[in-house]
Amino acid sequence: MVSTQPQLRVAVAGASGYAGGEFLRLAAGHPHLEVGTVTAHSNAGSRLGELQPHLRSLAGRVLAPTTPEALAGHDVVVLGLPHGASGEVAAQLPDDVLVLDLGADHRLASAADWESFYGSPHAGTWPYGLPELIHADGAGAVTGHQRDHLAGARRVAVPGCNVTAVTLALQPGVAAGLASPADVVAVLANGYSGAGKALKPHLLAAEGLGSAAPYAVGGTHRHIPEITQNLRSAGADDVSISFTPTLVPMSRGILATVTARLAPGHEDATADDVRAVWHDAYAGEPFVDLLPAGQWPSTAATLGANTALVQVTLDRAAGRVVAVVAIDNLVKGTAGQAVQAMNLALGLPETAGLVTEGVAP
Numbered sequence: 138m139v140s141t142q143p144q145l146r147v148a149v150a151g152a153s154g155y156a157g158g159e160f161l162r163l164a165a166g167h168p169h170l171e172v173g174t175v176t177a178h179s180n181a182g183s184r185l186g187e188l189q190p191h192l193r194s195l196a197g198r199v200l201a202p203t204t205p206e207a208l209a210g211h212d213v214v215v216l217g218l219p220h221g222a223s224g225e226v227a228a229q230l231p232d233d234v235l236v237l238d239l240g241a242d243h244r245l246a247s248a249a250d251w252e253s254f255y256g257s258p259h260a261g262t263w264p265y266g267l268p269e270l271i272h273a274d275g276a277g278a279v280t281g282h283q284r285d286h287l288a289g290a291r292r293v294a295v296p297g298c299n300v301t302a303v304t305l306a307l308q309p310g311v312a313a314g315l316a317s318p319a320d321v322v323a324v325l326a327n328g329y330s331g332a333g334k335a336l337k338p339h340l341l342a343a344e345g346l347g348s349a350a351p352y353a354v355g356g357t358h359r360h361i362p363e364i365t366q367n368l369r370s371a372g373a374d375d376v377s378i379s380f381t382p383t384l385v386p387m388s389r390g391i392l393a394t395v396t397a398r399l400a401p402g403h404e405d406a407t408a409d410d411v412r413a414v415w416h417d418a419y420a421g422e423p424f425v426d427l428l429p430a431g432q433w434p435s436t437a438a439t440l441g442a443n444t445a446l447v448q449v450t451l452d453r454a455a456g457r458v459v460a461v462v463a464i465d466n467l468v469k470g471t472a473g474q475a476v477q478a479m480n481l482a483l484g485l486p487e488t489a490g491l492v493t494e495g496v497a498p
Contacts, residue, residue, distance in 0.1 A: 145170055147173060148173050148176070152200060152217065153180040153188040153189065155333060158189040159471060162191070164490070174207050174211065176203040184198065209230075223240045235483065236291065237479055238294050239471055239472070239475060262294070266294055266477075269283070269419075271370065272371070275373070277313055277314040291482070302325065303325075306447065307397060308418070310411070314403070316398070318375065320398045321376070321395065324381050324393075325383060326392040332384070349383055389466055394460075397457060398457055399458065411450065411451045412427075412450070415449045415460070428446055434448055440495045442469070442492055442493050444495065445462055449461070
């Protein structure tokens with residue numbers, strides 16, 4: 138059957154980076170996208186194939202400088218730029234163009250939080266691009282999901298990868314009033330691609346292979362206010378989270394282990410009670426998969442897929458819910474999530490151009 142959906146031209150700024158390159162990989166297989174201009178900063182003038190050799194169908198494209206003029210004339214513009222760089226570029230793009238910001242510039246509603254964690258003026262808040270984000274009233278009733286707010290949007294802030302993993306892990310319990318957001322502990326194992334392509338000594342293979350190392354310890358990670366914002370959307374009042382990411386020797390993936398105390402009044406909950414809450418929250422979600430009881434997520438099973446694998450149980454002795462989520466940080470954590478939000482904004486099928494099957498071994 139011939140598709141009746143229009144072909145949409147997409148420009149990608151920051152196409153030489155990991156996030157921009159991953160969006161291009163997905164765009165090349167999307168039934169309704171045509172890749173237009175690709176841009177970069179220091180790599181402008183290079184052929185894309187020199188920097189993203191896996192993108193064979195786009196290898197001959199020459200990277201243009203990232204300017205509003207180069208990005209003009211497209212239906213969709215993707216900004217895979219460093220944090221703090223998207224606001225100025227986006228402000229010069231037409232209002233009727235769909236702009237997807239893969240950076241952090243437009244995720245936070247609080248200007249004070251942005252300035253505290255990023256140290257620069259806030260560029261403003263855009264519709265948030267996590268379709269599965271639960272909206273709840275704080276009394277255990279779900280009032281909707283973020284996908285309801287993406288239809289017709291022309292600016293979308295794509296969530297952080299760690300934020301996506303932690304939010305999907307815990308939000309069902311918070312929304313149902315089962316898990317207390319006042320004492321959350323999140324420990325994450327992160328692949329090195331999450332740190333970007335910039336050459337830094339501690340990111341060299343000689344430093345990372347055979348080693349695991351924490352970073353942004355002690356409440357300093359920039360994703361903390363975004364996680365807090367999401368849990369408040371899910372009905373939390375006061376949120377207290379201890380968040381510790383750890384670099385481990387893999388190129389892609391996040392494994393988030395998130396625990397929270399049972400909320401007052403739910404101390405007698407069973408593991409089956411807990412599991413039922415997560416099952417109900419994610420039933421019918423195309424990209425969030427609650428695994429069978431006893432089967433635990435692995436990052437390898439999400440490689441290349443827009444899938445979040447979830448498992449949850451109850452640590453009875455500690456009185457804590459334990460939720461584990463695995464995602465590919467470059468797909469469900471970034472570029473795949475951008476495609477998912479783009480589809481909703483443009484009225485396309487939410488699953489268009491995305492797969493749930495990973496790559497193995």
